[in-house]
Amino acid sequence: xxxxxxxQSTAPIYEQIYxxxxxxxxxxxxxxxxALPSIRTLAKDLKISFITTKRAYEELEKxxxxxxxxxxxxxxxxxxxxxxxxxxLRKIEEHIDQIVQLAKLCGLSHHELAEMLQFALEENK
Amino acid sequence: xxxxxxxQSTAPIYEQIYxxxxxxxxxxxxxxxxALPSIRTLAKDLKISFITTKRAYEELEKxxxxxxxxxxxxxxxxxxxxxxxxxxLRKIEEHIDQIVQLAKLCGLSHHELAEMLQFALEENK
DNA sequence: AAACTGTATATATTAATTATACACAGTAAT
DNA sequence: ATTACTGTGTATAATTAATATATACAGTTT
Numbered sequence: 001x002x003x004x005x006x007x008q009s010t011a012p013i014y015e016q017i018y019x020x021x022x023x024x025x026x027x028x029x030x031x032x033x034x035a036l037p038s039i040r041t042l043a044k045d046l047k048i049s050f051i052t053t054k055r056a057y058e059e060l061e062k063x064x065x066x067x068x069x070x071x072x073x074x075x076x077x078x079x080x081x082x083x084x085x086x087x088x089l090r091k092i093e094e095h096i097d098q099i100v101q102l103a104k105l106c107g108l109s110h111h112e113l114a115e116m117l118q119f120a121l122e123e124n125k
Numbered sequence: 126x127x128x129x130x131x132x133q134s135t136a137p138i139y140e141q142i143y144x145x146x147x148x149x150x151x152x153x154x155x156x157x158x159x160a161l162p163s164i165r166t167l168a169k170d171l172k173i174s175f176i177t178t179k180r181a182y183e184e185l186e187k188x189x190x191x192x193x194x195x196x197x198x199x200x201x202x203x204x205x206x207x208x209x210x211x212x213x214l215r216k217i218e219e220h221i222d223q224i225v226q227l228a229k230l231c232g233l234s235h236h237e238l239a240e241m242l243q244f245a246l247e248e249n250k
Numbered sequence: 251a252a253a254c255t256g257t258a259t260a261t262a263t264t265a266a267t268t269a270t271a272c273a274c275a276g277t278a279a280t
Numbered sequence: 281a282t283t284a285c286t287g288t289g290t291a292t293a294a295t296t297a298a299t300a301t302a303t304a305c306a307g308t309t310t
């Protein structure tokens with residue numbers, strides 16, 4: 001597994017680790033149940049404290065990208081577990097509700113709203 | 126004009142001032158072109174530094190709730206619906222961005238997303 | 251027992267936020 | 281024009297939050 005720390009970056013170390021691992025999971029470079037390097041090994045490689053790698057892994061677990069087994073290690077979580085999907089759907093619904101309220105406030109038509117969504121989706125393909 | 130500072134509150138002083146004045150404007154207790162107390166007078170009344178009242182007023186001006194005339198004072202701005210609309214549009218776009226990210230994470234198709242939006246809109250007619 | 255795993259608590263460092271002082275510049279009325 | 285108000289700009293102190301760390305601990309595997 002390749003990880004680079006950019007000293008120039010303003011992003012904190014734990015976040016750089018978080019993002020890179022997350023991306024590798026999303027892109028498919030890392031597969032379900034793949035073992036991740038231990039927090040100590042990774043810390044040694046990167047020449048940082050293992051508390052920092054721990055923090056990155058904690059965030060990844062919190063967001064459902066990996067799971068950890070005490071005294072064994074950390075592993076890539078199965079993608080789109082039903083739970084994660086449910087959770088995301090709930091979040092999406094909340095955002096949609098907010099949007100509907102806001103749209104009503106400033107008299108944005110359904111059509112215009114649908115177009116904005118369409119545009120954002122195209123942009124993000 | 127009534128303003129209360131809550132020492133228990135975790136919200137910073139300038140924010141408490143900002144919020145209370147903003148609310149009084151929205152509710153209609155303060156009217157267009159009403160003069161606000163000078164930053165020094167208000168600071169004296171509240172027994173804080175005038176730099177803090179200045180900051181509150183700065184934020185209010187930035188967000189279009191008041192306008193200031195150098196060496197004269199600060200006044201309630203005419204309600205600018207266009208500005209409010211712009212602001213809401215910006216918020217909507219932020220929500221949409223969040224949604225697109227989440228949808229990508231749990232493999233929600235564009236079509237499904239569009240349907241969710243459609244459903245929420247119908248429900249809220 | 252030795253060599254690994256992750257965990258928990260306490261702490262130092264750094265960066266951002268919040269609040270302040272003071273010297274300045276424009277306006278208005280005496 | 282002098283006095284007494286307005287808001288402005290620059291610099292700085294104090295506080296709080298974010299980031300990174302060390303060290304002692306507990307479970308698993310061989």
